Amino acid sequence: MQKPEAAPRPGPLDHHYSGEHPLRTLAYLFRPDRARLLLVVAVFTVKHIPVWLLPLITANIIDVVVEHRPVSELWFNAGALVLVLALNFPMALLYARLMSTSIRRMGRELRSALCRRMQYLSLGYHARVSAGVLQTKVVRDVEAVEQMTQQSGDLGLGAIMTLLGGLVVIGFRTPVVLPVFLVVVPLAALLVRRLRSRIRTNNEEFRLEIERLSSRVGEMTTLIPITRAHGLERTALHRVDRTLERVLTAGFRLDVLNGRFGSLSWILLNTLAVGCLTGSAVVAYYGWMGISAGDVVMISTFFTALTASLMTLMNLTPVISKGLESVRSIGEVLQAPDLESNEGKTSVERVEGRIDFEGMGYRYPEAGEPSVRGFDLSVRPGETIALVGASGAGKSTLLNLLIGFIRPTEGRILLDGADMASLDLRTYRRFLSVVPQESILFEGTIRENVTYGLAGGEDEAALRHALDAANATEFVDRLPDGLDTVVGQRGARLSGGQKQRLAIARALIRDPRILVLDEATSALDNRSEALIQDALARLVAGRTVFVVAHRLSTIRNADRIVVMEHGRIVETGSHQELLARGGAYATTLQPRRSG
Incomplete structure (x- = not known):
């Protein structure tokens, strides 16, 4: 007669987690991929070179034309740009492969740890915590952690590389304007951030209405047999329609506010960009500080790029906050003490039945x-x-x-x-x-x-x-x-x-x-x-x-x-x-x- 399979052994994470800060938990999750992640940063750096190199080469080419330098300099700069552009494709593929491998492995291990932990938690715990809540932790919370890591890599690394590369190029090419960038660019980003903070309440309101709609639709589908049996279709639809109206109102209000924010942000950033362009042009026109025509284009381009990079980092804050909150949510299961403890106890090899x-x-x-x-x-x-x-x-x-x-x-x-x-x-x-x-x-x-x-x-x-x-x-x-x-x-x-x-x-x-x-x-x-x-x-x-x-x-x-x-x-x-x-x-x- 066949025998049941042996019980699975618990994994390392469910015993490791003990309520530490979510970032420490993430560091532990990615510990097996440390070497791969270092390679990810190196590959991304090479892949991202064109973003901060393009303004510099553009400046060089403009100066070659304006100052009638040897045409060989033009071909050299164009060739260098084509080379780094060609490198982008294989580096992007390698980055995607390395990053995806690490994130997907982490997600698998996290879901596996949750499922193992749930198998060992007592029946009393499962009676207190609904299956839907646990399912959400395994599916959506882990997905939020994966999205946070992915976006932090794609957008966060890109923004940091643009900031570092741009500031290095400006400091090397036109060091006299570096202090201006270190003051004006963060100030512009903070002003936009201040405008954006006004829509946080509306975002929260819309999210809550969507959650109410999800709950209402779930309730409606569950009650369909009773609704049909008693001829209550109109009543059920009326309940859902009321919720849909609230979603419509909240969504419309949010869309209008987002449009207002987008327009004001665009005007603000472009006004500052025009000011930066005009200021650097005036300095170049009068020959102050040794700034050339190419430098004017480079400074203007970098101002837009660096401001956008700071905004990207600021916009990542909600994503990171959501991801870290999901880590804490997952931790509620991983550190739940209500375990059936079997470790070190006597194994049962034979049963008589008394x-x-x-x-x-x-x-x-x-x-x-x-x-x-x-x-x-x-x-x-x-x-x-x-x-x-x-x-x-x-x-x-x-x-x-x-x-x-x-x-x-x-x-x-x-x-x-x-x-x-x-x-x-x-x-x-x-x-x-x-x-x-x-x-x-x-x-x-x-x-x-x-x-x-x-x-x-x-x-x-x-x-x-x-x-x-x-x-x-x-x-x-x-x-x-x-x-x-x-x-x-x-x-x-x-x-x-x-x-x-x-x-x-x-x-x-x-x-x-x-x-x-x-x-x-x-x-x-x-x-x-x-x-x-x-x-x-x-x-x-x-x-x-x-x-x-x-x-x-x-x-x-x-x-x-x-x-x-x-x-x-x-x-x-x-x-x-x-x-x-x-x-x-x-x-x-x-x-x-x-x-």
Whole structure:
């Protein structure tokens, strides 16, 4: 019989992250690519040479023409520019390859670390944090980190290289105007930044309206069956239309403000550029400071380029802030303390199936009363235990304790005489199968769903045996593609009973020593349930089985029935014994005798 694959080992990042500054986390993420990133900077520098070299060569060519220098200087400058332009293409390809490799590797490792961490976080954590929030962290937050890194590289490096290159060229060619640039260019950028800050509130308002629209559309799609069933289409559309109107108003206001900002910024920068051009031209005209006609063009060009570079760096601030906030958001998962700790504990290599609950109890965090308390029960290997009780009696909590999703807050649970607190629960669960009340299937074939988690190759005979035992063969063979039929997302193409029988087959193919059935037959009709009860009667032999059910047909054949109230055991015994006593079991059974 196939054995389940071993549990994945945790990666380095999820244990490394301990709440440090996001930049330190990013540095850690990119540590394996340090050499590659240094090469990225070098390659980008070569690729970017034409941006700051073009104004200098343009100035040289103009001076050659105006001052009637030898024409060979013109060809030399043109040739140098063509050379660096030709270098741009291979350097750009190399830069894109190196940068993409580092960023995509980082994104993969970050997503992998999040997924690993979620696998080890306790069931209580997953009950508190919605699946949608975790999905957003894995998909959108990591994407925001990737975008921040990509744009910081593409735009940030370009702006820094333009600033450094331009200031070096100006300092070398016309050092007398360098102080002017160091004052006027930052001042121009700050003035534009001041104008831009006015639209931040409108951006925030528009973003919130878009989020409300997303929420409203999601709500509408979820409620479509109810909406159509009650003829409420107009009501649903009216609710969405109101939100669309708010999005329209906020978007229009933002567009007008952006247009105003763009126009004012353009006028301001071009006015300063005209002032720079005019000032340098006047200085050149009167022959002051040794500035030539080519220098005038170069200074004017560099003023525009350097101002634009400073603006680029300022505009990167929101992108960087968003990316760093995403790193913090990811850190909420990576540093969540609610972990199932298995490191250094005893590995379970063999299970007989004896379970002992000794004074066991559990209280959920912030709960007023314990869900299970004073629970004492010894279960022999191969024994079938049925748990019975009203909703809230503690049955599901007891199963979660047995599986190891939660740990007792008092007392202990022994597996074959060993305290489960000292065992590696990942290895213990290789001998355990669970069929939950709501069957969970993924979008794949029937074969893939039933054999999920098995290693060592597919055993067709074992697969067929499990399907036969779960009474699933009859409908699987009628499907057009048989075992290779795709079940759809969450098994949407199958009926409830069919999904549940596949979930039972998935549990049985693992050949477990301990079997947990949580309302496993609740979705079956009477005919299917009768057939599966016969199969379960054969398959539970030699296994320790815990059953939670409300149907009398499911629990009456159990070796012992445990009746629970308010987290305590009130009576135990076989079906006939409990009926003869006339206690809680016999009393609560009256409305269900027909089950």
